[in-house]
């Protein structure tokens with residue numbers, strides 16, 4: 001059996017695939033494959049390990065319905081047409097859990113950097129504007145005892161909430177489709193409506209998946225309902241916020257600042273006005289970029305692929321109904 005890996009992944013993934021007796025071929029370049037190229041490679045293989053930036057849409061799936069499994073090297077699967085894969089009976093897998101700490105660390109880092117304008121100050125040093133100790137200039141805001149509002153309190157949101165509660169005794173509220181009993185018990189978190197989340201939070205941190213329901217949820221109307229000293233953090237998907245509306249909200253001081261690990265589009269345009277705002281921190285989608293998380297993702301992606309090729313249940317399925 002042959003498997004194709006669409007980007008270079010950590011060695012542990014290849015090792016597991018080879019130990020399972022598979023012939024492994026991998027794209028070695030830094031550039032992403034085009035859709036046509038990916039289809040071309042997938043057609044010559046029995047299984048695929050692919051990335052979130054690659055569209056596994058209806059066209060792709062119908063061209064490649066011979067695939068015995070598609071294993072995504074990512075927890076978010078907004079790039080996949082899950083309904084079509086399920087209709088074609090192709091098992092899909094993803095890589096949850098192993099990146100929760102790393103991604104929550106980036107949300108927490110963005111919060112700290114934004115609240116103290118760290119990137120802005122660093123850029124001033126580079127521009128030889130050290131300008132030491134002006135008592136009223138370029139001040140940040142403190143985080144102790146603030147209210148953290150989590151939009152989408154799952155595994156990553158829980159880790160962010162734990163960090164904010166532990167470090168700053170924050171009061172945690174959240175907006176979810178269902179209750180998170182563990183967060184309520186361990187952190188005293190309270191489930192609220194979307195409007196309550198917006199109006200009560202000092203920090204809103206987005207951890208939801210990108211779905212038709214969450215797409216563009218943070219638009220001008222939503223930002224207008226937030227506190228004027230609020231910080232908006234997004235480490236999930238750029239599509240959950242409307243970036244033009246975010247820029248407008250920051251310019252109009254409807255909110256205080258923003259920290260983004262995900263933008264819309266990605267890559268962000270280098271002339272985006274977000275990059276020159278003192279109260280904004282932007283990172284290039286590095287939430288899962290630690291040795292530990294990326295090794296864990298490689299292990300799970302390989303385990304999903306191996307199980308699928310053996311006709312066994314995937315350890316981390318996206319559409320488990322295919323294998324019922």
Ligand code: DGY
Pocket residue numbers: 052073074075076077099236287288
């Ligand atoms: C994920 O795993 O969803 C990361 O955002 C990388 O795509």
